[in-house]
Amino acid sequence: MIAESITTLNPAHREAWDAGRVADPENLGDGLWSVPLELPGDRMPGSYAYVIDGADGVHIIDPGWNSDANMGRIVDLLTGLGRAVDEVSTVVVTHHHPDHLGLAERLRSASGAHVILSAVERRVIDAAVSVGARDDVSYRDVLDRWEVPVDRQAELIAAFTAPSLIEYVMPDAEVADGDVLVLGGRRLTVIATPGHTSGHICLADRERRMIFTGDHVLPRIHSGAGLGILVGDDPLGDLLASLERLAEFDDCQVLPGHEFRFTGLGQRRAQIAAHHLRRTRVVASLSNELGDASVWEWSKHLPWTAGWANLRGFRLHSALRQTEMHRDLVRSGRAEKWLSRG
Numbered sequence: 038m039i040a041e042s043i044t045t046l047n048p049a050h051r052e053a054w055d056a057g058r059v060a061d062p063e064n065l066g067d068g069l070w071s072v073p074l075e076l077p078g079d080r081m082p083g084s085y086a087y088v089i090d091g092a093d094g095v096h097i098i099d100p101g102w103n104s105d106a107n108m109g110r111i112v113d114l115l116t117g118l119g120r121a122v123d124e125v126s127t128v129v130v131t132h133h134h135p136d137h138l139g140l141a142e143r144l145r146s147a148s149g150a151h152v153i154l155s156a157v158e159r160r161v162i163d164a165a166v167s168v169g170a171r172d173d174v175s176y177r178d179v180l181d182r183w184e185v186p187v188d189r190q191a192e193l194i195a196a197f198t199a200p201s202l203i204e205y206v207m208p209d210a211e212v213a214d215g216d217v218l219v220l221g222g223r224r225l226t227v228i229a230t231p232g233h234t235s236g237h238i239c240l241a242d243r244e245r246r247m248i249f250t251g252d253h254v255l256p257r258i259h260s261g262a263g264l265g266i267l268v269g270d271d272p273l274g275d276l277l278a279s280l281e282r283l284a285e286f287d288d289c290q291v292l293p294g295h296e297f298r299f300t301g302l303g304q305r306r307a308q309i310a311a312h313h314l315r316r317t318r319v320v321a322s323l324s325n326e327l328g329d330a331s332v333w334e335w336s337k338h339l340p341w342t343a344g345w346a347n348l349r350g351f352r353l354h355s356a357l358r359q360t361e362m363h364r365d366l367v368r369s370g371r372a373e374k375w376l377s378r379g
């Protein structure tokens with residue numbers, strides 16, 4: 038177990054998070070504000086929008102879940118700054134999940150703002166619109182591929198058809214790795230960080246040594262890999278590579294999509310990689326014995342916190358999905374370089 042080694046930069050936001058409260062916005066200087074937002078349901082208490090109040094307009098990174106209360110929080114902040122919602126000119130979003138992209142459409146209709154996403158996330162949304170993310174016919178194919186017994190399929194299909202993770206907002210502009218957005222005098226470099234979703238991006242302010250990490254790196258939560266469709270052949274391998282990708286920003290202040298801002302990115306990157314690689318190591322050690330066994334069979338041999346026999350519904354789905362990702366990472370040969378390091 039690696040000791041907690043990050044530094045919490047706003048203890049009040051951390052306390053509010055732990056108590057399930059939505060904290061007040063925080064002034065981060067040079068026109069940058071973090072705005073805590075609510076997130077309904079019991080998964081997590083909230084998310085952060087980051088608002089840049091610039092001479093060239095107002096720019097918002099990850100506007101958060103679409104609710105009246107969240108819209109009110111953003112409008113209140115802008116009013117306090119002497120700005121109006123129709124001055125929002127840019128909404129840039131790290132990935133397509135509704136706790137980040139949710140309010141984008143409402144802000145665009147209120148202001149004519151440009152919504153910016155990575156080109157890959159746009160393809161994810163396109164695909165979701167055309168095939169239907171909740172298409173349980175194609176999910177049945179997945180369950181057959183995993184060789185899930187027929188009497189266990191119904192609970193998985195029920196869990197899968199629960200509210201979708203896709204938010205159908207089409208961007209006005211697309212960005213790719215290396216592009217630079219100049220917003221409120223800040224030069225934000227787009228860093229492609231596939232893994233959590235296939236088109237996830239971080240935004241790095243190299244001059245100020247700050248990085249907006251969305252769900253790629255959070256201070257305590259493991260946000261997981263391969264959440265969505267069009268996840269690529271090896272989302273876990275992509276995630277591990279994307280963690281390494283941020284090495285040049287280890288000295289930066291981290292502005293994440295959830296929890297609280299912090300420093301200690303290098304330690305946190307190592308913790309997240311080690312967390313995933315623990316299971317990869319188990320899979321690698323069983324690969325001679327289990328070989329081409331089905332995902333269902335593989336999953337029975339792996340350690341699960343709740344115990345394999347107790348996994349139901351979404352947690353069973355998640356276990357099977359993780360099993361497949363770790364098995365594929367080992368099979369691809371990509372796991373070796375990470376496992377050999379320690």
Ligand SMILES: [Zn+2]
Pocket residue numbers: 084134136137252294295
């Ligand atoms: Zn999120």
